[in-house]
Amino acid sequence: MDKNSTVEMSSAIFHSKSIVPFMSDKNFSLLLPIIIYWIYSGLYHLISIFKIPFFEKYRIRSTDAEKLNKVTMGEVLKSVILQQIMQTVLGLIVLITEGEDVLLDDTVEMQHISQTLKTFSTKYNAWKIIEPYQDIITESIYWYIIPAAKFLLAMIILDTWQYFLHRLFHQSKFLYRHIHSLHHRLYVPYAFGALYNHPIEGLLFDSLGACLAFNFSGMTIRGGAVFFAFSSLKTVDDHSGYRFPFNPIQRIFGNNTAYHDIHHQPYGMKANFSQPFFTFWDRVLGTHMPIDQKHQNRQNHIKVVKENTINDISNDISNDISSIDNNQAFKKEEIVNPEVLSPGRFNLRSRENLS
Numbered sequence: 001m002d003k004n005s006t007v008e009m010s011s012a013i014f015h016s017k018s019i020v021p022f023m024s025d026k027n028f029s030l031l032l033p034i035i036i037y038w039i040y041s042g043l044y045h046l047i048s049i050f051k052i053p054f055f056e057k058y059r060i061r062s063t064d065a066e067k068l069n070k071v072t073m074g075e076v077l078k079s080v081i082l083q084q085i086m087q088t089v090l091g092l093i094v095l096i097t098e099g100e101d102v103l104l105d106d107t108v109e110m111q112h113i114s115q116t117l118k119t120f121s122t123k124y125n126a127w128k129i130i131e132p133y134q135d136i137i138t139e140s141i142y143w144y145i146i147p148a149a150k151f152l153l154a155m156i157i158l159d160t161w162q163y164f165l166h167r168l169f170h171q172s173k174f175l176y177r178h179i180h181s182l183h184h185r186l187y188v189p190y191a192f193g194a195l196y197n198h199p200i201e202g203l204l205f206d207s208l209g210a211c212l213a214f215n216f217s218g219m220t221i222r223g224g225a226v227f228f229a230f231s232s233l234k235t236v237d238d239h240s241g242y243r244f245p246f247n248p249i250q251r252i253f254g255n256n257t258a259y260h261d262i263h264h265q266p267y268g269m270k271a272n273f274s275q276p277f278f279t280f281w282d283r284v285l286g287t288h289m290p291i292d293q294k295h296q297n298r299q300n301h302i303k304v305v306k307e308n309t310i311n312d313i314s315n316d317i318s319n320d321i322s323s324i325d326n327n328q329a330f331k332k333e334e335i336v337n338p339e340v341l342s343p344g345r346f347n348l349r350s351r352e353n354l355s
């Protein structure tokens, strides 16, 4: 098979037709993350309501603790639907100037890569070694290495965007109180609540963040479809409330449901701002709080903040997070009332009062 016929075959597989026959790739890239969101969170919801013992042993917080959430499921669902409408509208606006992938001329693109490969390897006297594998290397670069690199870049861009915004929305009392505190009404997160946000936050953090990641990484529409869908899946998983040892997403990513659960707790809300993929910004900027050993032991009761835990937390968090000092006020056998969460202000309620 000569080079051109190989290229034509790849094109036929990857770009000559839209992914689904009744819809353009652009529209599909906007619809897919919504479908993924409802299917994946629906599965977690079924697991949650049927309380199957096999899964329940991996639940991070008890169903009793869920009663502490200060928002009803109906409000959560309304908010999520509103956000998905907004993200679709924004997506349509952003994608309007993008060309469909079916218009990409893969042959020309691969010829550029092939030529660059030849120039580069000749410069370093490696052309004779590379030449027999020229086609396979060119195809691998075009179909796999470049898309993977763009995907990774998009993840880093989205993480960077969300880390700094998220931290800002905690450090500004105004922004926290009027916008981000909505998301923290979920003291015990559950899958449907992953996108439960103030509409401004949803638009800024998730929708605009995803658009920036897509544009600056230079992804194709199909790359974007996979990226948007995976981001949707990841954020649902991060709020699932179950820490499954057999879940590959939770094993691969240090930033997972247990990590984000800490951020939803009063003792951890000034840490673990990183989302949705990696933890490097938390580590670099001193806001990283490691997953509590108690999570690994699958704690199945309302979180009791113990003095020794607080000491660990204080050591781990940078001094510039001033309000974490308030943790020193926590006493043994006390838990936090989440209804009045605000930056630098933690209200305590005795465990007895809650029961």
Ligand SMILES: [Zn+2]
Pocket (backbone or CB within 6 Å): 166, 170, 180, 184, 263
């Ligand atoms: Zn937060």
Ligand SMILES: [Zn+2]
Pocket (backbone or CB within 6 Å): 183, 189, 239, 260, 264
């Ligand atoms: Zn969250």
